[in-house]
Amino acid sequence: MTKQMIIGMHLGNGYGSQPGAWRMPGVDPKNFASFDAKVRYAQAAERGKMQFLFLPDGPSHVGDIGNEAPHFNLDVMMTLAAIARGTERIGLVATGSTTFNEPYNLARSFKALDIMSHGRAGWNAVTSSGEDVAANYGQRIPSSADRYGRAHETVQLVQALWGSWGKDAWVHDVESGRFANEDQIQPINMGGKYVASRGPLYIPPSEQGQPVIFHAGGSPNAHALAGRFANVVIGATFTIEDAKAQRQAFRDAAEHAGRDPDEIKFIAGMMTTIAADRRAGLDRKIALTGRTFPQRVRYLEQMLGVPLDPSRLNEPLSKQQLAAARPSPMDPRSRNALKIAKEGWSLSDILAHGVIDYHPSIVGPGVEAADHMQEWFEAGAVDGFWISPDVYQDGVDAFVDGVVPILQERGLFHRDYEGATLRDHVGAPAQYGIDPRV
């Protein structure tokens, strides 16, 4: 069988990845607090055979709370617990900070999730870099060296704790009265410069043994951490060339750590507004984000290097403006923005194309998303995508019904889950406790 792509879905605040999602028709504006809604969206993604859900986490609240919902779930682990109870196959991945959590607490909650989901848990181990997050813990953000130093120790400790109840330790034999094999339940007695734990953790293996490690980050420190521990990288990149370079950096880092580079998958972000046609997609995006356009025009000016008039949103750029425009080398989105501008779209429509979104944005019919994904995947730039639907209420179904079948038809995406666990879904090799190779 030819290689197929992995697709994950971002599941955030209960509304969607675009500002204004909470106000869209059909959306319950109380979904921020609705676990029912999040379970429903997870089920929709599972219907599309997506390999995993990804719940990023701050934890902090920044942004325009007067007009927009916080980005994150109330509590990512509690949300995934609810979703674990309401789904059967899809992987469940949450961000957990190595800087602001005790290893023992991380080990316990993620392995409990792994048990309750029957082997579908993944931990996106990140160091947290926001001072706003640190302040919630009465701290300042440590240096990158200290953060990554602690991250290395924390992941090792957590994996050691996961393995501290040996693979076959849990006997539960009623006949003999033997509950567990004590010889296979051992303290870990590990400690370093930053964290320590005696252990053992008192949780037996899940169907996949232990959770899968994810990482998100782009620095050399991130490459080293992910290369050593991660099976999946949650990437952010705007071009095939950059994606290729990033993917290679992580593969090199894995190899450097003594692992097979195919054990680490690079997954690029993508935002979706799937609609019947481009025009319908743009109109939907305008309804979602139009309120922010006057302010986004200022960004676009910098990206294109020409003055733009926020009061003339419905007009395309003039010939003079297009001729004078120079994509900013500081922003990788600029070339795409200029390309769209040259197609003659109005200022409003240019912005509606998502040229300033956090990830490449598809606004239009499903086939355009499928084409984008095929191009990147076949170029060897990515092992898959994590998509951020604009509005969960109908945007997940739009992707599942409008994009997934095309990818399946083209042989690029599986028609059903091959296995039962997240390890199966992302091709992560069996592991229990610390990987002896790294």
Next chain:
Amino acid sequence: MTKQMIIGMHLGNGYGSQPGAWRMPGVDPKNFASFDAKVRYAQAAERGKMQFLFLPDGPSHVGDIGNEAPHFNLDVMMTLAAIARGTERIGLVATGSTTFNEPYNLARSFKALDIMSHGRAGWNAVTSSGEDVAANYGQRIPSSADRYGRAHETVQLVQALWGSWGKDAWVHDVESGRFANEDQIQPINMGGKYVASRGPLYIPPSEQGQPVIFHAGGSPNAHALAGRFANVVIGATFTIEDAKAQRQAFRDAAEHAGRDPDEIKFIAGMMTTIAADRRAGLDRKIALTGRTFPQRVRYLEQMLGVPLDPSRLNEPLSKQQLAAARPSPMDPRSRNALKIAKEGWSLSDILAHGVIDYHPSIVGPGVEAADHMQEWFEAGAVDGFWISPDVYQDGVDAFVDGVVPILQERGLFHRDYEGATLRDHVGAPAQYGIDPRV
């Protein structure tokens, strides 16, 4: 209406509170890892209109793992998340250490539970005193002064974070596009000697505003902490006299903190083996715990102050032994043990009465449990009980069908939930953020 008692249920490892529960007929020996089972037992308690479930937590593993299950849930919060999704009315209370958790993390997970359960969450805020627990965090147990110092700060911070999104802050008005009232979302900027947080927490109020504070402990420090913050005390006591004294100490402490003493409820522990008659109860208890009797005889010797012969378990104490016996003043269970011994039961049956259990133990028909509860309750010794069924698989139903109806018949226990939230169930007054009185 006359005052009625509160009843909570201990929900531990998935088997029951007695060693050997995991091996009993009808019990799935894999229940330690089964969230389905725990949800089922919670539903049974809810059928009995119990006010809350109580999930204690170590977190550590100590004990005879070769023969017995760990006492605690894999992860109390993940377990309660599953139970929140599978129940409607019963309160959900878990222990969370103030020593080994960051206030921001505690605030977030408990308030998320409160939201997902529609106002049924309670936090048993304890300081943790076991070196085995501390070692899992690479630490030693701090002094009592430091632990309680941190506990006071932590509860205050957590409550401040709970109130940092004001009661009416969440507008979610689609028409006007106003998501929240920024004026009511404020940083807390609190910090003391031990912990600090800037906030705000980004979670709106639940149906009960914020979770209810529980506490468990018996020292003067515990009285002061509970008197200031708690609405329910998870007690441990063996006699009416002691229970009265403990209850009064907590009430005095509440008054000292400027609160109405009726705002704090003292709930005593009770273990149950409910059966058709006393003999059937004793036989059930022997099946559950008989394996431990030879070693428990050694305890009983100390309690009664006479030598006993572990090889003659089936014989009652001799007249000489009974005459020589002196209940140990060090162990409040001793007088009851001697009383049982004098009734002529065999050594095995004496132990099967649960005379060395962690709480007063009822082994026999439901009416005996009801009588015990009525006596204590009407003596003003307790505001209610938290029961620990011997085996969840059938022990919860045995209590619900064998004890609850008698209590209801006698007017001692409600016939249905009066309200929807845990605050309603335990008579805790409305509170949002920090109680201004304390």
